[in-house]
Amino acid sequence: MSRRSSGRKRIARLAVLLVAAAAIALGAAPASASTDTPGAVAASKIQHIVILMQENRSFDDYFGRLHFQGQNATDPEPRGTNNPNPVNPDAPPIKAFHQTSFCEVADLNHSWTGVHQEIDGGLMDGFTAANVDPADPLGARAMGFYDSRDLPFYYGLYSTFAIGDRFFASVPGPTFPNREYLLAGTSFGHIQNDLPAAGLPGPSIFNELDAAGITWKDYFSDLPSSFLFAYARLHAAGHLAPIAAYYADAAAGTLPQVAFVDPKFTGTNNTETDEHPPVNIQVGQRFVSGVVQALFASPVWSSSALFLTYDEHGGYYDQVAPPAAVAPDDIAPMLGPGDVQAGFDMYGVRVPAVVVSPFSRAHFVSHVVHDHTSILRFVELRFGLPALTRRDAAADPMLELFDFSSASFATAPSLPAAAIDPTKAAACGA
Numbered sequence: 091m092s093r094r095s096s097g098r099k100r101i102a103r104l105a106v107l108l109v110a111a112a113a114i115a116l117g118a119a120p121a122s123a124s125t126d127t128p129g130a131v132a133a134s135k136i137q138h139i140v141i142l143m144q145e146n147r148s149f150d151d152y153f154g155r156l157h158f159q160g161q162n163a164t165d166p167e168p169r170g171t172n173n174p175n176p177v178n179p180d181a182p183p184i185k186a187f188h189q190t191s192f193c194e195v196a197d198l199n200h201s202w203t204g205v206h207q208e209i210d211g212g213l214m215d216g217f218t219a220a221n222v223d224p225a226d227p228l229g230a231r232a233m234g235f236y237d238s239r240d241l242p243f244y245y246g247l248y249s250t251f252a253i254g255d256r257f258f259a260s261v262p263g264p265t266f267p268n269r270e271y272l273l274a275g276t277s278f279g280h281i282q283n284d285l286p287a288a289g290l291p292g293p294s295i296f297n298e299l300d301a302a303g304i305t306w307k308d309y310f311s312d313l314p315s316s317f318l319f320a321y322a323r324l325h326a327a328g329h330l331a332p333i334a335a336y337y338a339d340a341a342a343g344t345l346p347q348v349a350f351v352d353p354k355f356t357g358t359n360n361t362e363t364d365e366h367p368p369v370n371i372q373v374g375q376r377f378v379s380g381v382v383q384a385l386f387a388s389p390v391w392s393s394s395a396l397f398l399t400y401d402e403h404g405g406y407y408d409q410v411a412p413p414a415a416v417a418p419d420d421i422a423p424m425l426g427p428g429d430v431q432a433g434f435d436m437y438g439v440r441v442p443a444v445v446v447s448p449f450s451r452a453h454f455v456s457h458v459v460h461d462h463t464s465i466l467r468f469v470e471l472r473f474g475l476p477a478l479t480r481r482d483a484a485a486d487p488m489l490e491l492f493d494f495s496s497a498s499f500a501t502a503p504s505l506p507a508a509a510i511d512p513t514k515a516a517a518c519g520a
Contacts, residue, residue, distance in 0.1 A: 138390050138394040142381055146364075147401035150440075172186065193517070202430065207430075221405055244375075253491075254455070259402040261438050299347075307339075312354050314352060339383055393448075416483075469485075
């Protein structure tokens with residue numbers, strides 16, 4: 091199957107799964123929890139939380155060179171990093187290399203079974219074998235990395251604000267389950283990009299925010315991620331807004347208490363903004379820069395925090411083996427024939443994560459283990475909401491990335507421009 095045909099099918103699946111009409115009613119959300127813990131009191135300085143999740147990049151794919159190019163507290167991708175040659179094990183291994191193309195020749199494997207193959211029990215040596223493709227017979231693209239020459243805005247952002255270098259995807263699998271963990275603390279057993287026609291019927295953060303009277307919106311570019319859940323579809327009125335409304339609300343100082351910002355999940359290599367291979371990485375970087383700069387310029391910048399991360403690694407190599415995780419509930423993975431036999435008790439591969447806020451610790455790296463439910467836990471802690479599952483109940487809420495005693499970035503910093511290289515863009519569009 092050609093890359094273009096595969097991309098069209100992915101777009102069609104997303105559109106069908108996320109835009110289907112809602113038809114399932116839910117029960118009442120749990121009662122609110124206490125807000126009198128020291129962490130919650132400190133976090134009360136944050137009045138507006140913005141959550142932006144991009145797609146399919148490992149930490150080493152984007153920031154394996156950050157140690158040398160702006161933030162030496164992170165571990166560099168080791169010199170000589172490699173994976174075996176999947177065609178000939180006796181041949182020289184496939185080494186990590188600077189990827190000069192901004193678009194891939196093919197998507198990479200990030201299925202449940204593929205990710206477990208890549209992790210290989212913690213050896214992290216299955217990336218090339220899992221990504222063999224007619225356009226890339228050695229799976230070498232999994233070992234490519236970018237640096238500050240390619241992603242100047244990101245390198246500036248991740249060197250300036252507080253980041254986590256032990257932030258893992260919640261599930262060793264694809265997009266939908268990981269976004270479900272961000273929003274509900276569980277995927278309710280799902281391990282694929284599958285979904286009931288009306289959306290997942292289980293409770294999510296949207297139920298809890300409404301029950302507590304906390305304002306929220308999902309600002310979407312083409313497909314709203316909140317529509318993974320039936321509740322959000324049934325209660326979309328007043329909560330769903332086109333991406334242009336984010337910029338307008340930021341400028342007017344009328345952002346809700348919790349804002350979810352979705353990139354453009356569909357399009358051509360030079361119009362899709364989610365960074366999902368094979369699309370142009372600089373187009374996604376420019377989208378994120380626009381979201382961040384709008385918050386910088388907003389009247390509510392002084393009381394805001396933006397969490398930026400990626401749903402999963404997308405098949406790209408990373409050096410850090412995922413640790414054990416707390417199983418969210420007693421629901422077993424919905425395994426199919428040939429799927430790796432495993433549970434929800436291990437994180438997925440490491441992904442980038444940064445906290446952008448006046449109260450973000452300047453030039454700081456947290457080495458604490460986090461996952462997507464850590465962002466969920468921060469929202470719950472800030473607004474006194476109960477945990478949804480055992481996973482988010484156990485998650486660290488990332489408070490160490492903040493210094494609420496002083497605003498290091500009361501005046502928003504100047505960051506490198508997110509320019510798009512016209513020559514590379516033309517190659518992507520060819």
